[in-house]
Amino acid sequence: MKNILILIVAILITSCASQSPDRETSDVKKFQKELNSEYKNPKETPLRGSNFTNFKEHPFFPIDLKYKVAAKFTKTENAASFELPTSSGKTRTYREFGKATFVLDGQKLTLTLYQNLALIKKNKYKDYLFLPFRDATNEIETYGGGKYMDLKIPKGDIIILDFNKSYHPYCAYNALDYNCPIVPAENFLPVRIEAGVMYEDVYHH
Template identity: 65%
Template sequence: MKKLNLLLLLFSQFVFSQSVEEHAVEILKFQAELNREYRDVRETPLRGVNFKNFKEHPFFAVDLNYRIAAKFKRTENALPLEISTSSGHTKPYIEFGTATFAVDGKNFTLKIYQSVHLVQKPEYKNHLFLPFHDATNGKETYGGGRYLDLEILSGDTVILDFNKAYQPYCAYNAYDYSCPIVPAENTLPVAVKAGVRYEDVYFIH
């Protein structure tokens, strides 16, 4: 019996470590893809000397404590709403649902949105959008907040991996892009030290 329990323990540790490794690899793939996008002249928001100087994004160290299983609640009978953008205009979104989770023993809720325009494109039909502010903004990350991309899900749990948080295009190029402004209710009073960090050399204001 002791030998069986030991084998079960070793097996569970192997599965856990394998899962942790897979999550870390997934995050590193996200980072590599984001860097590739910004180095591609056809996709990058960077212009001029900023594009020429770009090598890679600065990231916080991968921290799986910021890969959070949040309680998801779908918003019933949601109507389109207008979210202000950095250009002074608005873009239509639907409040798709909410994600509730704990950080440092405190509960927080963030709203998840779906773009009315993007959902009409087949490649974005399952795309969801989570903009957020946190206490790193204006210090270690872009002052206007950061974004998370999510997929439509089933069930009552959504994974929020803040290691995949990125900054809007208009953080790097305010002239060519109009980005949704993070709604005030999506503000976290804690520092989320995960995802893309601020690097002034790549920013045009």
């Protein structure tokens, strides 16, 4: 019964969201434009040298609203902090905030959401959630280390995950200057997420 309820809620909310496809697509295009602008900005970009001067724009999967899903959100109570390894071998302190369960292509999937304890001390990030994940496109169309998504704490028990807004960590483009949280094994998805930023050698054209 619980599984059926999750599926019904997901279908209903996804249906409501898909009633305005033009608006949803426009929202993703805004994300893409802002990401490209960030990488072109010398004060914000992780790119260095010719990678920066030759950069024009990121490659993206075609926008597909099936990858904007309504997930059942379950908050994790009394979660202890833990050290999450990063690409440099150092660690950062996080805590599990909750679980997001959804159905995609007939499969029930669950991802864990985290809070960066150092980041949330800054008032403007107090409702920020971090979602790192890996999927079957990694090392093919996307970065081998996985992708990230930025989220806000939901007000209820539903959280919207829009994989069209997923992006690569900075260390995908500059491993020397950045250290990035490694995706925990519990967030490995056994499916292809053909959405968001792709990973191609577009930085040397």
